[in-house]
Structure formats: structure tokens, C-alpha cells
Amino acid sequence: MRATDPSTDPTTVDPTDTPSTSSAAPTRRIVLCGALVAAGGATLVACGGGDDAKDDAPAADKVLGPVGDVPVGGGKVYDDAKVVVTQPTAGDFKAFSAVCTHQQCLVGSVSGGRIHCPCHNSDYDANTGAVLGGPAPRPLAAKPIAVTNGRIVLKPA
Ligand code: FES
Numbered sequence: 001m002r003a004t005d006p007s008t009d010p011t012t013v014d015p016t017d018t019p020s021t022s023s024a025a026p027t028r029r030i031v032l033c034g035a036l037v038a039a040g041g042a043t044l045v046a047c048g049g050g051d052d053a054k055d056d057a058p059a060a061d062k063v064l065g066p067v068g069d070v071p072v073g074g075g076k077v078y079d080d081a082k083v084v085v086t087q088p089t090a091g092d093f094k095a096f097s098a099v100c101t102h103q104q105c106l107v108g109s110v111s112g113g114r115i116h117c118p119c120h121n122s123d124y125d126a127n128t129g130a131v132l133g134g135p136a137p138r139p140l141a142a143k144p145i146a147v148t149n150g151r152i153v154l155k156p157a
Contacts, residue, residue: 057143057157064145064152067093075110075126083143085152086110086126093147095154096129096140107140115140 062081070076070093075086077098084098084107096115098106105119114132115124122134129140144155 058154059156061156062154064154067147067150067152070152073113075115077107077109079106081154082106083145083154084110084115084140085145086115088113088127093145093152094127094129095143095145095152096124097143098140100136101131101138101140102134102136 058081064078064081064083064085065076067087070085070087072087072090075084077084079098082098083095085093085095087093100107100117100119100122102117102120102122105117107115107124108118109116110126113126115126115129117123117134117136120135122136123132124130124136124140125132129142131137131139144157146153146155
């Protein structure tokens, strides 16, 4: 169980590391993801909005682990990479920043279609990253991933 006070929680991310820009205009990533979805070939690429999409993006491909670590209908939080990967339906993997948009705790679990942050009980949709409840002000940012040789790979942003 994680501490509920982000100021004393060692897994809390320094909010100064998070870009605080906010814009109503779509980012290049969102436009690119939209184009990939339109092309019909993006089932292994997570797309979505969020201002902290560049948090801790790897400089090169980073293997997170085997696909078997991510249960259908659930997910797994990769604390070191600060990424949460979900599998809403069999073979459909999604990835989001694991940094809660409220006070930057790492989210803690995935169940019942929800990604849960234990610090102040925010919930996010495991399929879209959208806020479902709690104080979180914004969705979790989508992260680009691929499945290669049975492993989930976090791609550079
Ligand atoms: S940090 Fe407050 S709900 Fe996640």
C-alpha cells in the first residue's frame, strides 16, 4: 500500500518534471494517432490526449514485459517506466502514463475497467484513460506501445 500523502510518497513524481502546457489545439501526437486509427492499423498503438504524454518517454524502445503479465480485462502498472498497460479485450493493449493527473502519484491497480489511483481515489477508464471519478482534472496521457515477440514494448514518444 502506498502512502496517501504524495509529499511523503517516494513513488510520487516531481510535478516540476511534468510539462504544464495546456492547449485546446490538437498535438502532433493526437493528429498522428487519429491518422493511424483512420488507416485501421493502430490496434497496438495507444492514442489519446493528455498534457503529460511526454513524461519519462524512453529514448529508445523499452521492453516492459511479457504480454502474459497483462490480464484480459485488467492491466499492469510498470512502476519503473511510469506506465500502465491495460488489455480491455483480448489482444487489444492500451498504455497510459501511470502518473495521476491530480497530484502525480503513480496509479496503483487496474480492475473492473478502471485504473485506480490510491492517493485520493481517482479512477480512469482502462480503455481510454478518461477520468471516471475522483479529483483527477485530466485523463491519463496515452503512451505508444507495440507487441513484439510476445513482449510489450514502450516506444519513444
Ligand atoms: S494523486 Fe490524488 S488521486 Fe491520484
